[in-house]
Amino acid sequence: MFKVDRRLLQNVDWLLLATALALVALGLVTLWSLSPGRHGSGAVWRQLSWLGLGLLALVAVASVDYRNLARAAPAFYVIGIGLLLSLYVFGRTVSGARRWLPLGPVTLQPAELFKLIFIVTLAWALTARWANPPARATLAAALSLLVVPFVLVVRQPDLGTALVLLPVFFALLFGAGVRLRELGWLGLAGLAGAPLAWLVLRDYQRERLLVFLDPFRDPLGSAYNVIQSKIAIGSGQLLGKGIAGATQSRLAFLPERHTDFIFAVFAEMWGFVGALLLLAAYAFLILRGFEIAGAAREPLGRLLALGVTALLGAQTLINMGMVMGLLPIVGIPLPLMSYGGSSLVVTLMALGLLLSVRMRQSL
């Protein structure tokens, strides 16, 4: 299984890998600059060790043939759902949300891992009885694959992660050739279900949505985050304030600055010019992902690459949109840069999957 094929190594997308690692490095520097000195470096070291683990996982995923992975998809899916359910028993509650599963010295966010499982399982389900456009039965199966984890994750509550499953789901269906009319119906059904979702939402989640509609509803309360985030980004102006001058970030006016709002920190420090380069790097990653999907020759590889790219793209765009005040605040980390082990490892695994598809495109 781990026999190294020369052709595989020839097809490794080094540029993609380098861009991803550069973004991780930028994230580490930003993390370090938030609290330089011995006191703050703990987070950097922890993140570095997650990086090491993530790179191992990346290599592991890339070296396995994705077709073998897809064959094991049902098993993964069952394990994933099991992990999500186990949160209700063993889950550790942090600020009101049961998202973390304690595993010895570390904690795992099953929902993060499940995103990957979801992609593999859905790609498997869409290609197992291949037809283009897929049969109604396939669609129904895909929908049920979505609904169960979606409800489980929303109830944690982790609205952000649950919402990210939606663009992945639609992108895969779209890529699999589902008729636009059917997609449209699905979308409408989703919208019709939205009022139901309102009932499932926690109070603070509702408040966030309302605040998005009216930011000055509560400037020192729920809207504080987005106001401070806009101030941080804007005050960076064209060239940024540098590390020392980034008062919004360093004096903690910016909330969640290590995790979800790390883009605002970066934009405050390096200004429009820096943020532009960062945006370009992410755009490159995503376009490269689409290119890999397009270059793959068979449906499973295509859909896997597309799913991974959609996941990466959706997280990036939603995170930046909410940090810039264009979208409501739903806790979605910025892939590769935000502090957090599960997110980094899973993103690197996803990239491993992408690399795997690319490596095997000519086999």
Added chain:
Amino acid sequence: MALRGFGGGSGPRRDPFRRRLLILTVGTLTVFLVLLGQLWYLQVLEGARLRDLSERNRIRVRPAAAPRGILFDKNGLALVDNRPAFTLSLIPREMENRDTVLARLSVLLRIPLGELMESLARVPPDSFMPVRMRRGLTMEEVAKVEEWKLELPGVVVEVEPQRVYPSPRLGAHLLGYVREVSEEQMRQGRHRRGDMAGQSGLERLLDEYLRGRDGGEEIEVDASGRPVRVVRRQEPRPGAHVVTTLDRRIQEVVERAMGNHAGAVVVLDARSGDILALTSAPAFELDHFTGALGRAAWLRLVRDPQAPLLNRAIQSQYAPGSVFKIVVAAAALQEGTITPFDRLRCAPTFQLGTRTFKNWDDTDWGELDLYRAMVRSCNTYFYQLGLKVGLEPIARYARAFGLGAPTGVALAGEKAGLVPAPRSRSRAGDTVNVSIGQGPLLVTPLQVARMMGAVATGGILWKPRLVQRVEAADGRLLYSEPSQMSGYVDLSPAVWAFLQRSLWGVVNDGGTGAAARLPGIEVAGKTGTAQLITNSDARRGQDHAWFAAYAPAQDPQVVVVVLVERGGRGGQAAAPIARQILHGIFLERVAASALRG
């Protein structure tokens, strides 16, 4: 690879998957462009404004009031000082529930709610600058606020230097009161809201010097308001110190001597024109203004019929009464109208046409020379003398003695007094009245003191000096004022000698001012009784009582002028007060003479 839709060929046109990928790519790029647009909007278009907001987030300004300069007397004793005082302030931005907090505060400290609302109404609600509500909190009030601290977010007690007075009325009119700047003063732009500024007396005149410069700190704080570091600090620069010409001991003596009388006292140094003491009674309490002077208390002060805010020594004008006889005598002698040897009748009444002018008593003193007439202050003598001299020369000499013009003392609102115009068409009746200091003639106590200084020194009219020098807190000299002559009364030495001898006689030779006589020190002076109403009766206390003196008679050191409003006769009401003051000034000499027996 025989699956439909994934077959050979390349290019999106032939491969529906690639076509759909292209759509996704374009969609993704569009969203990126939207993000880029938002970045441009935030960082470039709105950048400056948001940068400003981020600065306001992190910087808090904490002002520190500069202590006002201290006023000293000539011997280095403090006339006013500063002490730390508690000020109740509100920080609008930190008041979570404004109405509740204000209501609680109002009940706790018994401050009318409307007053609190009004002070807050003029500042923006998101300001971090403390707004002063009430100064001079008592310890008890401070304790109450501290006790309820948790229920009163945004309410702070600041410690600021505040004026403190050795005794609340000492030199009230001279020193002047200090009060929060008015809206109008703020509009002139040199003050900030809540600043204290001198509003009268020396405090107002020297406000620029005394005020100093407020300092403060710009503090960087983190999101929870904890100070991180001081970005900029400017130490407050204390106000400059002022050395006045006052003698606190004499001022105290003067104020004690005045007791409950209304009126004014001026004590000048005859050798320099320095104002050693100056009082106006009734006085007001200086520290009333510094703390929380309520509206009611203010109105009471302003509407008081006794007008305690008026500085009678320079702002009230009175008829000089018989004190003016000095001027008439000087004019008569210098002009040669009369010699000390000529005699005139001092009858109980004087007849001018159909009008009868009375002396102040009913005795017929027979023929008197000028010396006796001065000593006895005989009115009927001076009616005749005045008519001989004429109104125009009398007015000329009055001006020469500094009457009818401000003395130039460094206090605001000084009145000029009134002397008949040089070539005014005079009626004999006016001349008769003016001869005894009545009629169209008005003087201030300070003018009289200056005039007495001229008699004492043989002609020197001093510009009354109140401020010797102003020194910065580090000792640098900022301003100094030498003692200045503002005029010279040119009379022959013989005339001066005569005037001086007759004023000595008023006190020491059986004259009207005998009540001012002191053992061990020879006092020279002149009594005066200023009629308020025609045919008023001094014995019923309707007239103003004057006594203008200098001492010692042979070597004049001080001039003392006492005016008692509605005191009655000068010799009875004012002279004893002058005596008490002179006693206080020359305590050692009086005591030494008592020891000698």
